[in-house]
Amino acid sequence: MTPEPPPRKNTRLSLFRNWISLAGMVVGIGALFSFLLLLVLDAIAKVSNPYVSILTYIVVPAFLALSIVLGFIGAWRESRRRAHGSEKTSLQIDLNRPRDRRGVVAFIAGSVVFLLVSAIGSYHAFNFTESVTFCGETCHKVMKPENVTHDHGPHARVACVECHVGKGVSWFVKSKISGSYQLYAVAFNKYPRPIPTPITSLRPARDTCEECHWPQKFSGNLDRTFTYFQSDASNSPYSIRLSIKIGGADPSRGPVGGIHWHMVVGNQVEYIATDAARQKIPWVRITDPQGVVTVYREPKFTNDISRYEIRKMDCMDCHNRPSHRYVSPDRAVNLAMELNQIDRTIPWIKTNAVFALTCKYDTDDQARDGIATALAERYPNDPRIRDVIPVVQQIYRDNFFPEMKANWSVYPDNLGHMIWPGCFRCHDGRHKTEDKKLTIKANDCNSCHTILAQGVGGEMEKLMPAGQKFNHPGGDLDDNPTCNDCHNGGR
Ligand code: HEC
Ligand code: HEC
Ligand code: HEC
Ligand code: HEC
Ligand code: HEC
Ligand code: HEC
Structure with missing residues (x-):
């Protein structure tokens, strides 16, 4: 009798030697490859982007996990097979056999294609998530x-x-x-x-805005002319030319002061807002570079500030609409009239155009038709209205979004003080120190900007560099006027 051959030591041969585990390995290499590629792409990209990181850190690792799971499923099946006494491992390649050779070539080709596709795929996915x-x-x-x-x-x-x-x-x-x-x-x-x-x-402005706008750099004044048309029969024009004192925040680059004073590097302006929209600010604290602290407070505001969040003022507290400006109907119609897109000789056209824009519409289509009807009804015998309608409809499309209920009236703009409290949230004459000796500046109309000229025609040519008293077209104002009590952008 020939002796039994000694039993083959199956354990020596890795359990991972099977087609499923091998496929898992290829998926794994593909995922690793994509991961590295995305990492490099993201590192050299100008800014990172959340959706790329969803790819890099969620989708790709999911494939990596899949490859590991595949590897173990393969190994587990293999060990079961062996436990059932199967002698050979399921994966035995003999390159002398034509069938195996074809199999290996197909496998390698398949893997290369898979790697290529996953690389190209991740590259395209990356570019796509980057795009606007x-x-x-x-x-x-x-x-x-x-x-x-x-x-x-x-x-x-x-x-x-x-x-x-x-x-x-x-x-x-x-x-x-x-x-x-x-x-x-x-x-x-x-x-x-x-x-x-x-x-x-x-994200705090210092990490975003300041990547492009260097806060140390601001200085000087900005010359701007605002042109209005009033709500009377002749749409009387009125202009005001302001020299806005933007100022600077870095003593080595120019005088420190003006509006950007709040951003002086060593200075700290902090505040408490009692509403979610940050429109009510009853408490302000300044810490100057020497560490001297001054607190300004509205008369009735509590001494116990512990339950409030204290926010450090940054760019976004004034420039909260740097990108998404929903222009008010009042202002948009003023501009269209200034540019002669709307014929200003049509009686009451300012009032009526603003009226057509502020009616309630539920959809874009309803607004388009509603504006046309509202204006056509008011000027049944004036053919000039035909040219006005498309201009007003365009103003609506650019600034009103009824499906999302978005327009100027729901998003405060903190930059000025005309139709939102803006600067006057603090500069309203009611914020004083405990001893009432100091008040945040308010009633001087020539402190943040200089009124260089105001009025119509020739009046706009007489510039006064020292500034002039405001001549309010709507009548006399009290000492600390709250402009947005009357001006809401939609009259
Ligand atoms: C990637 C660069 C970049 C970033 C980030 C950026 N800006 Fe700007 N900003 C610009 C450019 C470019 C202009 C246009 C300059 C021009 O017209 O002269 C501009 C213009 C402005 C203006 C003048 C606007 C006007 O009406 O003329 C303000 C104010 C401003 N940015 C504020 C901000 C604020 C606030 C942030 C952060 C929320 C910010 N920017 C982020 C590049 C940037
Ligand atoms: C206290 C409010 C306030 C703060 C805080 C503030 N700004 Fe301004 N900024 C203004 C005003 C007001 C203007 C001029 C008005 C305008 O743009 O029409 C202005 C003008 C600008 C301009 C346009 C300058 C030009 O010459 O056209 C830029 C850019 C700017 N700010 C960026 C910033 C950045 C960045 C920060 C944060 C570091 C910042 N601002 C903080 C109020 C502020
Ligand atoms: C210059 C910087 C800047 C750019 C560019 C920018 N945003 Fe904004 N975005 C802001 C600021 C600042 C706010 C107001 C944040 C606040 O009030 O808290 C805002 C607000 C929003 C809001 C809240 C709703 C609203 O209308 O205020 C959405 C949604 C939004 N942005 C989406 C986008 C999209 C989509 C893009 C590109 C098409 C974009 N943003 C480009 C700065 C920017
Ligand atoms: C969170 C409160 C707050 C807001 C909002 C605010 N300020 Fe101020 N501002 C202060 C305080 C506090 C001072 C220092 C007290 C003073 O000088 O009256 C100050 C000082 C100033 C100064 C004098 C700087 C100097 O040269 O000494 C100017 C100019 C100014 N602010 C303009 C503005 C403008 C413009 C806006 C709106 C775009 C604005 N501020 C919004 C709190 C605020
Ligand atoms: C705390 C600083 C500050 C004070 C005080 C101040 N303003 Fe202004 N004012 C501004 C800023 C900032 C703007 C916005 C400039 C812009 O939009 O570019 C502005 C804009 C205006 C505008 C143009 C309004 C618009 O948006 O159409 C008028 C008019 C005006 N101010 C008049 C006055 C009058 C009148 C007073 C005195 C009662 C006054 N301001 C006091 C900061 C101030
Ligand atoms: C008591 C209400 C009231 C207050 C407060 C008020 N205004 Fe007016 N304002 C009016 C009226 C009414 C008119 C005339 C409206 C018309 O014919 O269009 C007017 C007209 C104007 C105009 C001419 C352009 C236009 O829209 O008609 C400007 C500019 C103006 N106001 C700026 C201001 C500023 C800046 C403040 C704050 C310093 C202010 N107003 C405060 C009621 C007010």
């Missing part, structure tokens, strides 16, 4: 107001992510979490209309 199309148009309906206003604003060429995400890992993660929530909210129609602001998770 992805941010704005993927959620087209939801983001339409922000998209349209962004396109018309001074930052039209600045990508959404540059302000909303910025650089760095921790904001990656944060925006990834809120990004995932947003995807959910849109998918299940759970998003609020209008989208509420301030965005509490918005």
Whole structure:
């Protein structure tokens, strides 16, 4: 009798030697490859973007996990097979056999194609998530107001992510979490209309705005002329030319002072807002570079500030609409009349155009028809109105978004003080120190800007560099006027 051959030591041969585990390995290499590629792409990209990190840190690792699972499934099946006494491993390649040779060639070719496809795929996915199309148009309906206003604003060429995400890992993660929530909210129609602001998770301005706008740099004045048409029969024009004292914040680059004084590097301005929209600010604290603290407070505001959040003032407290400006009907019609897009000789046209814009509409189509009807009805015998209607309709399309309930009246603009409290949230003459000796400056109309000229025609040619007293077309004003009590942008 020939002796039994000694039993083959199956355990020596790796359990991972099987087709399933091998396939897992290829998927794994593909995923690793994509991961590295995305990492490099993201590192050399100008700004990082939450959706890329969803790819890099969620989708790709999911494939990596899949490859490991495949590997173990293969190994587990293999060990079961062996336990059932199967002698051979399932994967035995003999390159002398034509069938095996073909198999190996096919496998290698398949793997190469897979790697290529996953690399190209990740590259394209990367480019797509970077694009404005992805941010704005993927959620087209939801983001339409922000998209349209962004396109018309001074930052039209600045990508959404540059302000909303910025650089760095921790904001990656944060925006990834809120990004995932947003995807959910849109998918299940759970998003609020209008989208509420301030965005509490918005990244501090120093990491976004200051990437492009160097706070040390501001200096000097900005010369701007505002032109209005009043709500009377002859749409009387009125202009005011202001030299706005933007000022500077860096003593080595120019005099420190003016409006950007709040941003002086060594200075700290902090405040408490008692409402979510940050429109009511009863408490302000300044810490100067020497550490001297001054607190200004409204008369009735509490001494116990412990239950309030103290916010450090930054760019966004004034420039909260750098990109999405929903122009008020009043202002938009003024501009169209100034540019002669709307014929200013049509009686009451200012009032009627603003009226047509402020009627209530539920959809874009309803607004288009409603504006046409409202204006046509008021001027049944004036053919000039035909040229006005499309201009007013365009103003509506650019600034009103009924489906998202977004327009000038729901988003405060903090930059001035005409139709929102803006600067007058603090500069209203009611914020005083405990001993009442100091008040935040308010009633001097020539402190933040100089009124160089005002009026019509020749009056606009007489410039007064020292500034002049405001000549209010709407009659005498009291000492600390609250402009937005009467001016709401929609009269
Ligand atoms: C120049 C910087 C900047 C750019 C570029 C920018 N945003 Fe904004 N965005 C802001 C600021 C600032 C706010 C207001 C935040 C606040 O009030 O808390 C805002 C607000 C929003 C809001 C809240 C609703 C609203 O209308 O205020 C959405 C949604 C939004 N942005 C989406 C976008 C999209 C989409 C893009 C690209 C098409 C974009 N943003 C580009 C700075 C920017
Ligand atoms: C990627 C660069 C970039 C970022 C980030 C950026 N801006 Fe700008 N900003 C610009 C450019 C470019 C202009 C246009 C300059 C011009 O027209 O002369 C501009 C213009 C402005 C203006 C003048 C607007 C006007 O009406 O003329 C203001 C104010 C401003 N930015 C504020 C901000 C604020 C606030 C942020 C942060 C939320 C911000 N910017 C983020 C590049 C940027
Ligand atoms: C106290 C409110 C306030 C703060 C805080 C503030 N700004 Fe301004 N800024 C203004 C005003 C007001 C103007 C001039 C008005 C205008 O643009 O029409 C202005 C003008 C600008 C301009 C346009 C300058 C020009 O020459 O056209 C830029 C850019 C700017 N600010 C960026 C910033 C940045 C960045 C920060 C944060 C570091 C900041 N601002 C903080 C109120 C502020
Ligand atoms: C959160 C409160 C707050 C807001 C909002 C605010 N300021 Fe001020 N501002 C102060 C305080 C406090 C001072 C220092 C007290 C003073 O000089 O009256 C000050 C000082 C100033 C100064 C004098 C700087 C100097 O040269 O000494 C100017 C100019 C100014 N602010 C303009 C503005 C403008 C314009 C806006 C709106 C775009 C604005 N501020 C919004 C709190 C605020
Ligand atoms: C705390 C600083 C500050 C004080 C005080 C101040 N203004 Fe202004 N004012 C501004 C800023 C900032 C703007 C916005 C400039 C812009 O939009 O570019 C502005 C804009 C205006 C405008 C143009 C309004 C518009 O948006 O159409 C008028 C008019 C005006 N101011 C009049 C006055 C009068 C009158 C007073 C005195 C009662 C006064 N201001 C006091 C800061 C101030
Ligand atoms: C008591 C209400 C009231 C207050 C407060 C008020 N205004 Fe007026 N304002 C009017 C009226 C009414 C008119 C005339 C409206 C018309 O014919 O269009 C007017 C007209 C104007 C005009 C001419 C352009 C236009 O829109 O008709 C300007 C500019 C103006 N006001 C600026 C201001 C500023 C800046 C402040 C704050 C310093 C202010 N107003 C405060 C009631 C007010």
